[in-house]
Amino acid sequence: MDLTLPDKTVLRAEARAVRRRLAELSPDASMRLAAHTEALLDKEWATDGRWAEDTAKGRRLKVAIYQPRGAEIDTGPLARALIALSCDLCLPVVIERDAPLIFRAWTPGQVLSPDLVGSPAPLADAAEVRPNMILCPLLAFDAHGGRLGLGGGYYDRTVDAMxxxxxxxxxxxxxxxxxxxxxEDHDEDMHGVLTETGYTAARKV
Structure with missing residues (x-):
């Protein structure tokens, strides 16, 4: 996929079409992606390179995941894999426009309700959580940590605030x-990207 135009509106339209096609062509992508969950944790969070050794010592990780919308890759298998690897999950919630996200504790099967922008979110009585890791959807990415999102800026503001x-x-x-x-100046670089082919850390140049 080669998107070289600088206009983000055009990029988003093209990227949405590409993502829809990929979703149709790769119905098993979510299962293959989940198989690389431990490699992600080994690379980005394990103290000595092996997350299994950390969990044996009783360590747990708070991970923010997301509920997929449209053609976003299904996160159900990923959520189950994270729980099996001693992670506690939470979901992002928009409670105020043009402000950072908050995160509320969540386990698969719990009732969700639309937040301020219509995204499925835990109910207001769920505990607020500060995650160690944020897993976010996107429209396109590059090898240097660049991310093309929907344009609301919620994840950028959140990572900046953290x-x-x-x-x-x-x-x-x-x-x-x-x-x-x-x-742009407000865009936050990602540490890497998890896909159905594996986890790749961003190249910092």
Missing amino acids: DGRVAFIGVAYAGQQVERLPV
């Missing part, structure tokens, strides 16, 4: 990668 104290990871189809995305 002052670098969180691992920011994209979740996508491998075919959503582009050569290079236009980056």
